[in-house]
Amino acid sequence: MGAPGTMAGWGLLDYKTEKYVMTRNWRVGALQRLLQLGVAAYVGENVFFLVTNFLVTPAQVQGRCPEHPSVPLAACWADEDCPEGETGTHSHGIKTGFCVTFNGTHSTCEVRGWCPVENSVMPAKPLLAQAENFTLFIKNTVTFSKFNFSKSNALETWDPSYFKHCRYDPHASPYCPVFRIGDLVQAAGGDFEDLALMGGAVGIRVHWDCDLDAGGSGCQPHYSFQQQDRSYNFRTATHWWKAPGVEARSLLKLYGIRFDILVTGQAGKFGLIPTVITLGTAAAWLGVVTFLCDLLLLYVDGEAHFYWRTKYEEAKAPKVTANSVCSDLVFTSPLDGPAPGPITAGRRPTLTASREHNQGGHQPDMAAQAMPRGQA
Numbered sequence: 001m002g003a004p005g006t007m008a009g010w011g012l013l014d015y016k017t018e019k020y021v022m023t024r025n026w027r028v029g030a031l032q033r034l035l036q037l038g039v040a041a042y043v044g045e046n047v048f049f050l051v052t053n054f055l056v057t058p059a060q061v062q063g064r065c066p067e068h069p070s071v072p073l074a075a076c077w078a079d080e081d082c083p084e085g086e087t088g089t090h091s092h093g094i095k096t097g098f099c100v101t102f103n104g105t106h107s108t109c110e111v112r113g114w115c116p117v118e119n120s121v122m123p124a125k126p127l128l129a130q131a132e133n134f135t136l137f138i139k140n141t142v143t144f145s146k147f148n149f150s151k152s153n154a155l156e157t158w159d160p161s162y163f164k165h166c167r168y169d170p171h172a173s174p175y176c177p178v179f180r181i182g183d184l185v186q187a188a189g190g191d192f193e194d195l196a197l198m199g200g201a202v203g204i205r206v207h208w209d210c211d212l213d214a215g216g217s218g219c220q221p222h223y224s225f226q227q228q229d230r231s232y233n234f235r236t237a238t239h240w241w242k243a244p245g246v247e248a249r250s251l252l253k254l255y256g257i258r259f260d261i262l263v264t265g266q267a268g269k270f271g272l273i274p275t276v277i278t279l280g281t282a283a284a285w286l287g288v289v290t291f292l293c294d295l296l297l298l299y300v301d302g303e304a305h306f307y308w309r310t311k312y313e314e315a316k317a318p319k320v321t322a323n324s325v326c327s328d329l330v331f332t333s334p335l336d337g338p339a340p341g342p343i344t345a346g347r348r349p350t351l352t353a354s355r356e357h358n359q360g361g362h363q364p365d366m367a368a369q370a371m372p373r374g375q376a
Contacts, residue, residue, distance in 0.1 A: 046261045050134070050181065052196035053126040053255035057118045061248050065115035066102040067092060074108045082109035092117040118251060126196035126255075132182035136259070137163065139177060140221065142208045144267040149212060153177050153221045168223065175220055185257070188225035199232035199255040208265030219267070232258050 067074040071090050076082050076099035084097030093113025102108045111117070143150040154177055155162070166176040168183070185192045188202045195202075203226045210219035233255045242248035297307050 046263075047258060049254075049256055049258050050131060051254050051256040052128045052131050053123065053199070055119065055122070055253040057116070057251040057253075059242070059248055060114040060116065060251055061242060061246060062113070063115040064096060064110055064112050065117060066100045067095075067108040067111045068117045068120060069102055069106045069108055070120050071108075076107055076109050114249065114251070118253065122197070126193065129193065129196060131196065132180075132185075132192045134181045135167070136179045136181060136184065137177060138179065138204070138206070138261065140206050140261075140263055142219075142221075142263065142265050144210070144212075144265075147212055147267060147269055149210075149219075149267065151208075151210075151216055151219050153206065170223075174222075181257075184225060185227075188227040190227040190230075195230070195257050197255070198230070199257065200227065201229035201232050201258045201260060202226070203228050203260045203262060206261065206263045208263075208267070210265065210267035212267055212269040228260065229258075232256070 069075060071088065071092065073088055074091070079097060079099050082095045082097055082099050084095060086095045087093070091111060093111030096110045096112055098110045099107055100110045139152065139154055141150060141152045153175070155175055163176075163178055166173055166178055168174070168176045168179045170187075182192050184204070185195060185202060190200060190202065194200075205224045205226070207222045207224070208219060209222065212218065233253060235251060235253050237249045237251045239247060239249045298304050298311065301307065
């Protein structure tokens with residue numbers, strides 16, 4: 001009865017550790033690293049690299065060896081064809097001055113460098129052609145600090161498996177951020193097999209055009225793709241000590257597709273003060289435009305003199321002469337009776353006064369009458 005309980009107690013207190021078996025096989029190791037590169041890729045700032053093809057030059061050490069025949073000026077017939085110390089743009093080392101046999105059909109100049117030299121023979125098809133079916137999940141968050149607004153391109157959904165089965169489609173699923181590599185390259189105008197063999201570059205643009213008056217629903221990303229280059233590769237190496245004082249390396253020349261991601265965006269929201277400022281600025285510009293058009297019309301145009309006379313009209317005051325018509329001036333009293341007739345034009349009026357004495361001793365009324373000369 002006690003044995004099972006004792007075993008259960010020991011099982012609870014057991015400690016398990018993993019055991020590793022290391023296989024020193026450079027072919028398996030290179031394949032494993034290559035698969036890691038293909039899955040994880042090389043990730044940089046706004047860029048990542050997907051490996052689709054490669055060349056391996058294993059176990060290189062520093063020494064002397066024949067140059068590869070594909071290198072310009074590497075072929076030779078005698079030592080005189082290989083000047084000592086000479087090097088070229090595409091050479092793998094410095095010439096030693098000797099012409100040696102590369103294989104049964106070629107003789108090339110001997111060089112000092114990493115040996116054996118890199119083999120530049122490309123395979124007929126990409127080694128990782130199935131990378132076409134890889135998927136790419138782009139997660140991007142845009143922030144407009146002026147409006148205190150931020151949003152992610154990953155759709156908010158209650159379905160935990162949504163991103164596992166959704167694929168980007170410009171018509172059916174324009175907001176799904178999961179892209180199939182083959183479809184992405186095709187949308188950029190390229191052919192995946194060609195780019196996978198020799199490498200290339202594809203640009204991915206994520207553009208946000210947000211109307212914040214409508215809230216978050218008016219802010220969605222739009223994707224566009226463009227092929228930028230038809231050839232892309234780089235080299236990387238793994239170094240180790242083969243023997244005391246002997247350094248060795250395995251050289252990898254990697255071909256693949258480099259994806260450059262560019263994020264742009266703009267957002268707008270109605271504001272009373274900016275609107276008033278904009279309207280005032282527009283009105284001021286209308287006045288400036290009118291002024292500039294007048295300058296062109298009145299000073300630059302070929303018919304400027306005609307427009308000038310039409311636009312500006314000179315007004316002159318009339319001259320005063322002695323023959324002006326004079327108005328009737330009559331000063332009369334109600335006791336004097338009716339007013340005299342009108343003054344004849346062209347004659348200067350005169351004023352006459354008469355005094356009458358009243359018997360009552362009151363001051364006489366004064367009557368002044370404007371009369372023409374000759375009738376006083």
